[in-house]
Amino acid sequence: MSRRLVAVVALALTTLLASAPAAEARRVSGESIEIRGIVTDAGGQPLDDVRVVLEASRTVFSLREFRPVARDTVRVTAVTNASGSYSLRWPWDSFYNHFELVAGVPVRTASGEELQVLERKEITRRLGRDGEVTVPIVVEHASFIRNLRRFLATVDSADEQRVHREQGRPDRIEISGGAESWWYFDRGRRYDFRDGRLIEVKTFDPVRRP
Numbered sequence: 001m002s003r004r005l006v007a008v009v010a011l012a013l014t015t016l017l018a019s020a021p022a023a024e025a026r027r028v029s030g031e032s033i034e035i036r037g038i039v040t041d042a043g044g045q046p047l048d049d050v051r052v053v054l055e056a057s058r059t060v061f062s063l064r065e066f067r068p069v070a071r072d073t074v075r076v077t078a079v080t081n082a083s084g085s086y087s088l089r090w091p092w093d094s095f096y097n098h099f100e101l102v103a104g105v106p107v108r109t110a111s112g113e114e115l116q117v118l119e120r121k122e123i124t125r126r127l128g129r130d131g132e133v134t135v136p137i138v139v140e141h142a143s144f145i146r147n148l149r150r151f152l153a154t155v156d157s158a159d160e161q162r163v164h165r166e167q168g169r170p171d172r173i174e175i176s177g178g179a180e181s182w183w184y185f186d187r188g189r190r191y192d193f194r195d196g197r198l199i200e201v202k203t204f205d206p207v208r209r210p
Contacts, residue, residue, distance in 0.1 A: 026130050027092040033127065036087040037135040039080045039103055041142035046084025050145070051115060052103050052137065053077045054088055059098040070098060090127070099127045103137045105145055109168035110187065118144065157196025167191075 027033070035054060039047045054077075057070035074096075078088040090099075104117040118139045126133050139145070148169065155164050163182065167189070170182035179199075182191045188206035192199050 027094075027128065029092060029094065031092040033090045033092055034087060034132045035090060035101070035123075035127070035135060036085065036132065037137060038084045039086060039137045039139060040084055042138060042140050045142075046080070046082075047139060047142060047145060048080050048082050048084060050080045050084075050086075050103055050105060050118075050139070051077055052080065052086040052088065052101060053115070054090055055100045055102060056090065056093075056096040057098045058096055072096075097124070098122075099124045101135055101137065103139060105148060107148065107169055108164060110166065116144065116148075118142075157193075159198035160193060160196055163191050163198065 037052075039050050039052065041047060053075050055073055055075050057073040059068050059070050061067070062069045072095075076088050076090055078086040080086045099122070101121045101123055102115070102117050103119040104115045106113050107116045118141060119137050121135060121137065123133065123135055126135070151169065151173070155161055167182075167184055167187070170191075171185045172183040174181045174183070178194060180193045182193070184190070185207050188204045190202045190204070192202070
């Protein structure tokens with residue numbers, strides 16, 4: 001394929017991507033759009049305290065990567081209540097042509113807090129139509145949330161809190177003979193606790209998480 005043809009195809013795709021949402025959008029600039037719904041597990045049980053993030057971006061075709069890429073991403077965040085409900089608002093701006101909803105929970109890592117994404121939904125076409133937007137979200141792997149919360153509920157001693165703050169959530173926890181070991185495989189460390197007190201730190205060659 002010649003460079004000129006590549007450029008023509010890229011230009012056509014860019015134009016298509018930029019204009020498609022606007023063609024069906026009936027929104028007014030600055031219009032406040034409510035986006036709401038309920039987050040549940042696969043069995044229909046509501047999930048509280050889950051972060052729901054609206055990611056709005058300008059999607060364009062990149063000649064360098066020869067694929068659509070998202071730029072100028074902005075985010076609006078809500079947190080589900082006890083009934084699993086969330087609600088957030090977005091001021092309509094035709095500059096943005098790609099929208100996704102992300103559901104997840106914050107997880108502590110060695111580099112800080114990160115959002116563990118559990119579900120992602122594209123809502124570009126839905127957001128472009130008139131009226132409020134209702135998007136239910138089903139988290140298929142809700143066990144991750146429950147296991148994380150069970151772990152956090154046990155982190156109560158000063159030593160445990162310090163290690164969790166510095167190293168994040170362990171890759172594996174082993175309990176044996178009254179002792180508890182936290183494994184961090186990619187950092188090659190194991191922290192051994194007894195009654196919440198750190199008694200030993202063992203090092204080994206870092207390995208991929210099993």
